[in-house]
Amino acid sequence: MRYPPEETAAKHRRILEEAGRLFRERGFAGVSVGEIMKATGLTHGPFYNHFASKEALMAEALADLSTRTHADFDRIVAEQGIAAYLDLYLSRRHVDSAGAGCLMTALAADTAKEPATRGAFTAHVKGAIDRLMRVLPRRRRAEADARAEAMLALAAMVGAVTLARAVDDPALGDEILAAARHGLAD
């Protein structure tokens, strides 16, 4: 049956949100189209009224996540400062809630295997570097150094959360997070 356009748009948004959450929790291949549609309260059929393919959804979900994640970054840094943001990012809570966390830690490996998603992922990484460059306390003067420092910080952040999430020893994970926090703070 036919539905009012605002309802259709709301459903589209809801599919993106559920996909963003499930993809970050279990990876692109770990979530089926049917599961995403079920999470929005629909059957799997009308998925193709909203997206051309699962691949297209992956790309659009990543772009949507990027926008929302960067908005969160800007807001938190503006309200509480970069040190507070780093504490949130390098926290046990972030490690344990991949579905609501950083798309880079959750989907970097999947992205390397899914060409359709690499553009959105790359744009997100560039945005993250630009933001860190602007707000990170700077140890050296030159602009080029600031950019390199932002990249090093980003690599350490992503690596620390990725490792903490994979090891089955929470104490080790927490130690890695703490090492990254202190390393980036000074």
Place this chain on the structure above:
Amino acid sequence: MRYPPEETAAKHRRILEEAGRLFRERGFAGVSVGEIMKATGLTHGPFYNHFASKEALMAEALADLSTRTHADFDRIVAEQGIAAYLDLYLSRRHVDSAGAGCLMTALAADTAKEPATRGAFTAHVKGAIDRLMRVLPRRRRAEADARAEAMLALAAMVGAVTLARAVDDPALGDEILAAARHGLAD
């Protein structure tokens, strides 16, 4: 038909090697049992003469990779020093040959989702931290600081290669690798 025991052992080893390569290239879920057996020159049936399940192979392949990877680390550091090792690790070549590279950058996300593999992964991370602690040039005196520095370095290494592998802009990837190299060198 029956085969001599040394031939069986050689096939077992070969399955582990092919699995180690393919898993690192495409992830645990991205490689089928049949594909691994085909790569060893056999049909998929006898797989279960060698391993109880695909899950058991994943765990054993990870443990095997860990042993071989750490032996490579020890050899390269002994012959050429830690700086040369970091140059190899943080190189375009490493980024482009996941199947022959670091198991942490290739399989961290998959490991978080596969309980059977987490033990072997965690042991590998601990081994990597211990090794880096021993050979990394130390900025501070205390033992605890050395361990934290090793963890920060490991996080930056893993994060840098993971990001460089996922972005579709090789120049950006190379820039991230260079930033990590220079950041860890000083």
Place this chain on the structure above:
DNA sequence: TGTACATCAGTGAACGCGCGTTCACTGATGTAC
């Protein structure tokens, strides 16, 4: 304003496919006598 019809997001069965795993069977090698 009331009626007839086009629209299109929904339903749910069906498709072909590749997966992990099982199993009846084969036949060269190793062992017992």
Place this chain on the structure above:
DNA sequence: TGTACATCAGTGAACGCGCGTTCACTGATGTAC
């Protein structure tokens, strides 16, 4: 040393399953007259 038999890693067809995707159909909403 020669023969009979047990062993077991191999073969390849088959299994049940879940996947992404398609499609004939439904029926409330929006539009034309």
